[in-house]
Amino acid sequence: MSDMNDVRPVAIVTGGLQGLGLGIAEALIGGGFRVAVIDLPDEPLLPDTLRNDACRYYPMDIARIERHADVLAAIQRDFGRLDCLVNNAGIAARPLTDILDLDAAAFDRSVDINLRGTFFLTQAFANRLLASGAADPPVYRSIITITSMAAEIVFTDRSQYCVTKSALSMMTALFASRLAPDGIHVHEVRPGLMRTPMTASVGNDTIKRLLASGRVPIPRWGEAADVGRTVLSLASGALPYMTGQPIWVAGGLNIPRIL
Numbered sequence: 467m468s469d470m471n472d473v474r475p476v477a478i479v480t481g482g483l484q485g486l487g488l489g490i491a492e493a494l495i496g497g498g499f500r501v502a503v504i505d506l507p508d509e510p511l512l513p514d515t516l517r518n519d520a521c522r523y524y525p526m527d528i529a530r531i532e533r534h535a536d537v538l539a540a541i542q543r544d545f546g547r548l549d550c551l552v553n554n555a556g557i558a559a560r561p562l563t564d565i566l567d568l569d570a571a572a573f574d575r576s577v578d579i580n581l582r583g584t585f586f587l588t589q590a591f592a593n594r595l596l597a598s599g600a601a602d603p604p605v606y607r608s609i610i611t612i613t614s615m616a617a618e619i620v621f622t623d624r625s626q627y628c629v630t631k632s633a634l635s636m637m638t639a640l641f642a643s644r645l646a647p648d649g650i651h652v653h654e655v656r657p658g659l660m661r662t663p664m665t666a667s668v669g670n671d672t673i674k675r676l677l678a679s680g681r682v683p684i685p686r687w688g689e690a691a692d693v694g695r696t697v698l699s700l701a702s703g704a705l706p707y708m709t710g711q712p713i714w715v716a717g718g719l720n721i722p723r724i725l
């Protein structure tokens with residue numbers, strides 16, 4: 467599979483078996499990257515688009531932070547290099563629960579996966595890049611975290627999701643500041659209403675109503691490929707004087723308005 471003389475850059479995509487993560491992995495492969503997909507199942511049925519010599523699968527629950535070092539080491543050994551981490555894995559708030567009724571177990575589960583798992587995977591990846599020294603010839607290296615419109619927009623029935631996504635926004639700014647002198651760019655991508663298995667499981671028609679009401683200026687669902695293209699642009703270094711800021715992929719949903 468992986469050839470140590472292969473000069474194609476290498477990206478890790480967490481939660482890459484379906485939804486936005488799969489769209490990101492497909493876009494990166496299409497754009498000339500090799501991709502290490504991390505997800506939960508030990509022996510998944512890989513989507514056809516991931517069955518090729520540019521892709522390899524690694525089972526890991528990102529909440530198990532004691533496994534991060536071994537899995538990152540295996541990926542670097544298998545591919546011979548690391549260039550990009552895409553923090554995409556995350557869980558939604560299910561069932562939807564009013565903030566006044568949310569229990570600590572549901573809160574902790576979101577924090578463990580969305581925030582704690584992502585934070586320490588980012589830290590481990592950053593330390594591994596720094597330990598590898600500067601690439602020769604220089605290459606664009608990046609960490610890209612998929613947050614959500616919920617990092618900024620309030621949903622009182624999924625407060626644990628909002629809180630973790632908002633914290634990931636600050637995490638992006640922190641790592642961006644710390645790693646910029648070492649030439650590592652850190653980006654936040656904020657999707658809006660995206661058509662994925664996650665949104666299919668909401669269990670009510672809020673999203674359909676929002677789209678029908680004209681609340682989204684570009685009046686359609688966002689697709690995984692929309693996020694994939696954005697991540698590919700960032701990971702390829704097409705926007706080299708940017709770091710630490712949110713990039714909305716939301717059809718204009720982020721434009722403040724009262725009517």
Ligand SMILES: NC(=O)c1ccc[n+]([C@@H]2O[C@H](COP(=O)([O-])OP(=O)(O)OC[C@H]3O[C@@H](n4cnc5c(N)ncnc54)[C@H](O)[C@@H]3O)[C@@H](O)[C@H]2O)c1
Nearest residue numbers: 481484485486505527528554555556614657660662663664
């Ligand atoms: N769908 C949307 O509308 C939307 C909007 C904004 C942000 N997002 C964010 O985008 C990301 C992907 O969302 P999606 O809609 O594709 O979700 P999804 O539920 O369809 O897919 C998530 C993937 O992550 C994996 N995963 C979950 N927990 C994991 C863990 N602990 N360790 C490793 N892998 C894990 C799942 O197995 C799955 O393959 C999430 O972070 C989500 O919060 C989604």
